[in-house]
Amino acid sequence: MIPHDDTDCERRRARRATLTWAALLALTGLSVLAAGRGHGHAGWLRVAATWAVAALCALKADLLIRHYLEARAAGPVFHRLVRAFAAVVPLALALSALHEALGG
Amino acid sequence: MAPDAPAPAPPGATAPPARPPLPGHRAMWIGICLEFLEFTVFFAVYFSARWSHPQAFQAGASRLWTTGGVAITAAMVTSGWLLTRMLAAMRAGRRRAAQGWLAGALLVGAAYPLVKLLEWRWNQAQGLDAGAGIFVVVYWYLTINHFIHASWGLLGMAWGLGRLASGAYTPADHRGLESLAIYWHATDLVWLMLFGLFYAFA
Numbered sequence: 272m273i274p275h276d277d278t279d280c281e282r283r284r285a286r287r288a289t290l291t292w293a294a295l296l297a298l299t300g301l302s303v304l305a306a307g308r309g310h311g312h313a314g315w316l317r318v319a320a321t322w323a324v325a326a327l328c329a330l331k332a333d334l335l336i337r338h339y340l341e342a343r344a345a346g347p348v349f350h351r352l353v354r355a356f357a358a359v360v361p362l363a364l365a366l367s368a369l370h371e372a373l374g375g
Numbered sequence: 376m377a378p379d380a381p382a383p384a385p386p387g388a389t390a391p392p393a394r395p396p397l398p399g400h401r402a403m404w405i406g407i408c409l410e411f412l413e414f415t416v417f418f419a420v421y422f423s424a425r426w427s428h429p430q431a432f433q434a435g436a437s438r439l440w441t442t443g444g445v446a447i448t449a450a451m452v453t454s455g456w457l458l459t460r461m462l463a464a465m466r467a468g469r470r471r472a473a474q475g476w477l478a479g480a481l482l483v484g485a486a487y488p489l490v491k492l493l494e495w496r497w498n499q500a501q502g503l504d505a506g507a508g509i510f511v512v513v514y515w516y517l518t519i520n521h522f523i524h525a526s527w528g529l530l531g532m533a534w535g536l537g538r539l540a541s542g543a544y545t546p547a548d549h550r551g552l553e554s555l556a557i558y559w560h561a562t563d564l565v566w567l568m569l570f571g572l573f574y575a576f577a
Contacts, residue, residue: 281463288463292456299448299570303441306575317433328571332564339455340560345397349404353564356411360568363422371429 291338295331302327314372321368325361332357399554407561410524414565417517421572428509435510436576438501443494444574447487451525451563454484458556468546474539477552481532484559487525514573521562521569528559 305323336342342353397404425432461476498504503511535555538544544552 278467281467285460285463288456288459292452295452295567296449299445299452302571302575303445324571324575328567331567335455335560335564335567339459340557340564341398345404349408352408352411353561356408356415357564357568359415359418360571363418364571367422367425367429370426371433 287338291334294334298327298331298334318368318372322365325364325368328364329357329361332361399550399557403554403557407557410561410565414517414520414568417520418568418572421513421517424509424513431508431510435508435514436573438503438511439514439573440494440497441574443490443497444570446490447494448566448570448574450483450486450490451559451566454480455556455560455563457483458559462549462553462556465544465549465552466546470539470542470544470546473552474536477532477536477539480559481529481536484525484529484532487529488522491522517569518573521565524562524565528555528562531555531558 302324305320305327307320336353336357340353342350345353457476457480461473461480464470464473464476503514505512505515532555535552538551
C-alpha cells in the first residue's frame with residue numbers, strides 16, 4: 272500500500288490533470304471565437320485577433336508542458352528546449368500579423 | 376574501488392538533495408527534442424511562405440474545416456488526460472485500472488485518424504488539393520507530418536497496452552509507459568501549434 276502523503280499527492284495531481292484538460296478544451300473554443308472576431312476584417316482588428324490566438328496558443332502550451340509533460344522533472348536542459356519550442360509559433364504568429372498589418 | 380566511483384563524503388557533510396528520477400527514458404526526451412527540431416523547420420517553412428504570400432494565408436484558412444480541427448484537438452487532449460490517469464493508476468499499483476485508462480486513451484486517440492479521413496473527404500469536396508495554392512500545400516505538408524507522428528503514438532499505445540496486460544510493467548518500473556505518455560503529450564503540443572496556425576482562423 273502506498274503511504275498516505277503519496278495518495279494525497281496523486282489526488283492533487285489527478286485533479287490538476289483534469290482541470291488542465293477542461294482548460295485546454297475551453298481555450299481551444301476561445302481561440303476559435305477570437306479568430307472569428309478578426310475574420311473578414313483587415314488592419315488592426317485582425318492583428319488583435321491573431322495576437323489573441325497567439326496568446327491562447329502560448330497559454331495552452333504552458334498548461335500542457337507544466338501539467339502533462341512535466342518537463343521540469345526532466346532537468347533544466349530538456350525543460351528549456353521544450354519551452355523554447357513552445358515559444359516559436361506564438362511569437363512568429365504575432366510578428367507575422369504585425370508584418371501583414373504594416374503592409375509587408 | 377572503481378577508478379570513477381565517487382569519493383565518500385567526509386563525516387558530518389550534508390549530502391546534496393537527491394534529484395527526482397527522470398520521467399521515462401532519456402532517449403525519449405532526446406527523441407521529442409528532435410521532433411520539436413523537425414517541426415521548427417516545418418514552422419519556418421510555414422512562416423516564410425506566409426511572409427511571401429500574406430493574402431493566400433489570410434484567405435486560405437477560411438477554406439478549412441474548423442469542426443474537424445476542434446475534434447482532433449479534443450481527441451488529442453482527452454487521450455493525453457487519460458494517459459495521465461493511466462500513469463497515476465500505475466504509480467498506485469492498480470494495474471487493472473491502468474489498463475483501462477490506457478485502453479481508453481487508445482480508443483479516444485483513434486478518433487484522430489477517423490476525423491482526418493472525414494477531413495480529407497471534406498478537402499476533396501472543396502477542391503483543396505496540392506494544386507490549390509501555397510497555403511494548401513503548406514497545410515498538407517504540416518498536417519500529414521503530424522498525422523504520421525500521431526500514428527506512431529497510437530501504435531505505441533497498442534504496444535504498451537499489450538505489454539501492460541502481459542505484466543511487463545510494475546509500479547516501481549514503468550518507464551516505458553511514461554515514455555509513451557511523454558511522446559503523446561509532445562505530439563499534442565505540436566498539434567496545439569498547428570491548430571493556432573490553421574484551424575483557429577478557418
